[in-house]
Amino acid sequence: MQQPLHLSISEKLREQITNGQFQPGEQLPSEHQLMSIFAVSRITVRQAIANLVNQGLVVAQQGKGVFVKEQRKVTYSLSSPLVFFEADMARQGVTNALQNLQFTAVTAPAKIQQALQLSSQNLEVYLQKKLLLLDDLPVGIDVTYILPHLGSAFAKDLQRQMTFPILEKNGVTIKRIEAVLECTRATHEMSQYLNVPLGDPLIVYCYTAYAHSNHPIVYGEAFSRGDRLCYSVTLTT
Numbered sequence: 001m002q003q004p005l006h007l008s009i010s011e012k013l014r015e016q017i018t019n020g021q022f023q024p025g026e027q028l029p030s031e032h033q034l035m036s037i038f039a040v041s042r043i044t045v046r047q048a049i050a051n052l053v054n055q056g057l058v059v060a061q062q063g064k065g066v067f068v069k070e071q072r073k074v075t076y077s078l079s080s081p082l083v084f085f086e087a088d089m090a091r092q093g094v095t096n097a098l099q100n101l102q103f104t105a106v107t108a109p110a111k112i113q114q115a116l117q118l119s120s121q122n123l124e125v126y127l128q129k130k131l132l133l134l135d136d137l138p139v140g141i142d143v144t145y146i147l148p149h150l151g152s153a154f155a156k157d158l159q160r161q162m163t164f165p166i167l168e169k170n171g172v173t174i175k176r177i178e179a180v181l182e183c184t185r186a187t188h189e190m191s192q193y194l195n196v197p198l199g200d201p202l203i204v205y206c207y208t209a210y211a212h213s214n215h216p217i218v219y220g221e222a223f224s225r226g227d228r229l230c231y232s233v234t235l236t237t
Helices: 004-017 031-038 040-052 085-091 109-114 149-155 163-171 188-194
Strands: 056-063 065-070 074-078 096-107 124-134 137-146 176-185 200-209 216-225 229-233
Touching: 004 040, 031 040, 040 056, 040 163, 040 216, 074 085, 085 096, 085 229, 109 216, 124 149, 137 149, 137 188, 163 216, 188 216, 200 229
Parallel strands: 074 229
Antiparallel strands: 056 065, 096 124, 124 137, 137 216, 176 200, 200 216
16 A cells, blocks of 8 residues: 555655754755655645654744754663662653553453463453653553552552552562563554554563562563663673
């Protein structure tokens, strides 16, 4: 299927921005110039610009034009002892927020049953999906499976804050995290929430958290935009 013209244009402009042809603070060509460059209507140009605005790449200033935004990438440190996400973002001067997308009790899929070492008699877990925003821009979706007694006990707080700080605040200490970093591509749902093209590469931080009993209590997969968020690891010998 042929890509709509406005998406094709916004992708070309996006590529020019990300490869440095347009620098932060620089003005994009005017509507009339873009109409001439791409031989399209004003409506198509405006849709293309709106795509770039939604992706956080440009800002439109009424009466002045469209300007490239600074493309700041932040780093989350996967360190020991554990540094909570919010604290790491605050240290870098980045505001963070989350939007609860889903919080429901579900029957654990087979992969989650294995990761959380669930018995066949008790397969219920709480599934939570959270949209992560940094400086008001969507950068990631965290999909978390939590043991039922924890999900029900802290349901209200879990829907407003990140998982690990809530558990720690309530005396559930995270003793160990096993994690894997891999790559995937944006599904339709993820592309809508993260304002990226369908199929765009995403970083996936897969993790299993263990409590003092050395029993897994949380399994999660955090899908993030590689142009907005990266991870750092310190290795000691």
